Amino acid sequence: MIIDYAALAPEIVIAAAACVVLLADFALRAQTRVLTAWIGFAAVVLAFVLTLPLMGSGPRTTLSGMFVVDDFAVVMKLFFLGVAAFVIWVSIPPMRGHRYEAEFVFLLLCSVLGTMLMPSSRDLLMLFIALELVSVPAFVIAGLRKLNPRSNEAALKFFLFGVLSAGIFVYGISLVYGFTATTSLTKIGEQLMGVRTAEPILLIGIVFIVAAFGFKVSAVPFHFWAPDTYEGAPTPLAAFLSVASKAAGFVGLLVILLVGFPWLSYFWGPLLGAIAIATMVVGNVVALRQRHLVRLLAYSSIGHAGYMLIPIALIGPHSGELTGSNAAVVRSLVIYLFVYAVMNLGAFAVAIGVSKQYPTLLIRDIAGLGRRAPLPALALAAFMISLGGIPPFAGWFAKFAVFTSAFEAGSTLGVVLAVAMVVNSVISLYYYIGVVRVMYLSDPEDEGTVSFPRPVTVAVAAALVGVIVLGVYPEPFARLADAARLVIE
Numbered sequence: 001m002i003i004d005y006a007a008l009a010p011e012i013v014i015a016a017a018a019c020v021v022l023l024a025d026f027a028l029r030a031q032t033r034v035l036t037a038w039i040g041f042a043a044v045v046l047a048f049v050l051t052l053p054l055m056g057s058g059p060r061t062t063l064s065g066m067f068v069v070d071d072f073a074v075v076m077k078l079f080f081l082g083v084a085a086f087v088i089w090v091s092i093p094p095m096r097g098h099r100y101e102a103e104f105v106f107l108l109l110c111s112v113l114g115t116m117l118m119p120s121s122r123d124l125l126m127l128f129i130a131l132e133l134v135s136v137p138a139f140v141i142a143g144l145r146k147l148n149p150r151s152n153e154a155a156l157k158f159f160l161f162g163v164l165s166a167g168i169f170v171y172g173i174s175l176v177y178g179f180t181a182t183t184s185l186t187k188i189g190e191q192l193m194g195v196r197t198a199e200p201i202l203l204i205g206i207v208f209i210v211a212a213f214g215f216k217v218s219a220v221p222f223h224f225w226a227p228d229t230y231e232g233a234p235t236p237l238a239a240f241l242s243v244a245s246k247a248a249g250f251v252g253l254l255v256i257l258l259v260g261f262p263w264l265s266y267f268w269g270p271l272l273g274a275i276a277i278a279t280m281v282v283g284n285v286v287a288l289r290q291r292h293l294v295r296l297l298a299y300s301s302i303g304h305a306g307y308m309l310i311p312i313a314l315i316g317p318h319s320g321e322l323t324g325s326n327a328a329v330v331r332s333l334v335i336y337l338f339v340y341a342v343m344n345l346g347a348f349a350v351a352i353g354v355s356k357q358y359p360t361l362l363i364r365d366i367a368g369l370g371r372r373a374p375l376p377a378l379a380l381a382a383f384m385i386s387l388g389g390i391p392p393f394a395g396w397f398a399k400f401a402v403f404t405s406a407f408e409a410g411s412t413l414g415v416v417l418a419v420a421m422v423v424n425s426v427i428s429l430y431y432y433i434g435v436v437r438v439m440y441l442s443d444p445e446d447e448g449t450v451s452f453p454r455p456v457t458v459a460v461a462a463a464l465v466g467v468i469v470l471g472v473y474p475e476p477f478a479r480l481a482d483a484a485r486l487v488i489e
Contacts (some may be wrong), residue, residue: 007054007069007400010047010077017043018109025102034092036102040109040195041088042169047116048081054461055483065184066123072486076119076251082341083244083341086459091236093453094356100144104265107137109239115248116398118266121456122259124183131169131216132217134248135162138241142233154232161225165215172208177199185260189478206261207266210275213256216249217305220278230298235355238294239348242301243341250308254315254333258326258486263317268355272313273413280306280424287431288305293351293361296431300387301344303428303470308336310402310417327485334481339470340396346463347383350376353452353460363435377439379464384432386467389425394470399425401481 020043021036028035051074054060059070086109097213114133121127139162143155145302173183177200180188192198214222230238257268275413283303290296311329318326353360353376357363369377386393406418452460470477 002062004060004069007062007067007297009050009059010081010140011113013043013047013050014109014113014116018106018113021102021106021109025106028102034101036105037088037092037095040105041085043109044081044085044088044112048078048085051077051081057119057252061124065186066126066260067117067120068122069120070486072334072484073119074381075480075484076247076337077116079247079338079341080112080115080244083240083247083345084108084115086345086349086463087240087244088121090352090456090459092108092455094236094352104141104144104234104236107141108237109391110137111135111141111240112433115244118252119255119377120250121252121255122185124176124185124256124260127256128166128169128173130248130415131212131252132166132422134245135166135216138237138245141237142229142397144234148232150228150232151234151415152232154229157225158229158233160217161222165212165222166206168215169212171204172212175205175208179205185256188260189262192261195263196266198264198267203264203267207271209256210253210268210271213253214275217246217253217308218302218311219275219305220282220302223279223282226302227295227298230301231292233309235294235348235352235361237356237408238298239345239352242297242348243344246301246305247337247341250312250333250337254312254330254476255486257312258315258330259320260429262315262326265315266319269313269315270413271429272309273417276306276309276313276417276419278306279303279309280420284427287428290431291363293354293363293435294348296435297344297347297351299430300428303424304340304344306424307371307399307402307421308333308340310421311336311405313417314406314414316409325405328405328408330484330486331481332401334484335401335478336398337480338477339467340393341477342463342466342470343383343386343393343395345386346460346467349456349459350380353456354450356453357450363438365438365441366435366446367438367442368447369450370440372444372448373452375457376450376460379460381436382438382464382467384435386471388429388432390429392468392471394474397471397474401478 020037024036055074061068111134113131117130122132139159142158145151180191186239218226283299287299311333355361386395389399403418406414
């Protein structure tokens, strides 16, 4: 077996950095343990630099065809590394001096490694490894605040649902393997090419696989773990789960269905469409009743999961080359993931800054924030408006891309999903604008200023610039999404 080390270089760097951080934890004193965060940050930046030359170099296959680096994989790896750099950066102030600061960085790097494996995986077993590598470290991070009952509850719920989803995924793989005698997605796709009716046992296997990824993306009815986990876990982990972990689930689901089972889209397409509508409705309606900022963002994240399921539900049969509506599906999902990451990470960064003075993170804690911390309040208002899809901020562009791809699909399902997306976007405006109203129109319980740590302020400002630039001039970013071509051999 020939190994392409250049193609694997970013993953090797992250794995090596995780080991270095673990060893450094034994050598450093509590006062200097913050260096582990900088080691992790530097490793992520180095991996980002090593990933850039892989763009446009053509598909590179290694590990006996289980691992493919194409332009789609490169773009998504850059995405995951960018999210990881942001999360490590904003985690430095709240984790400084924490007993498990080094463990947090080590586990986060392990989870990042799993996200990077996801877009390159072309085998069900490799996808399972990637999925578990994303999830298992997050189980531990969720419970790092051992003396906090909410943290313990978050870790336990996350673990139980995670183990259940892993078992469901393995069972689904076993059913697919029993029917096709292979776990290679490319070979499965070749076997099923042109198939119009499939054996029930194969369809059941697909249902189990979809259910496992439904947990990862917190889609209804697999979403119950998300609000409690986001609330009880360290806020930087909640930011990572809501963006990178969720995106990894969508990427894995896209690869499985687009490479292995496109000819069975007549079966799983309507199923995913129904899940998308239910996820949008539940996420947005329940968010209306939330009084905790992170829980509101959790249900908002569930609602956005419904929007991101729309392109995947509209995948159609193909014979190897992605053209027309299938190419638009990949493009719209990439656009939505990037835009969602900028605005959601920005919102969580503001929450991290507020939590320094108000650990409860209730929405009433940000009353009068417009006077007490003008820049973070302005940024949070922009993020909320962007999440609602209102121009000129970036959210409108992401929703427009998904809306357009739904109509380009030329099916009744596409029209229904597009209408459901518009209706739910209108519903979501109520609670997004409600947060802005509290910041600017409600009187605070105390009139003191809210000070943000400098790294958090820098991160908030960067995210604010991002949502403005992507909203006003999205053309360069759209070209990047066009270049993210998923190769099917």
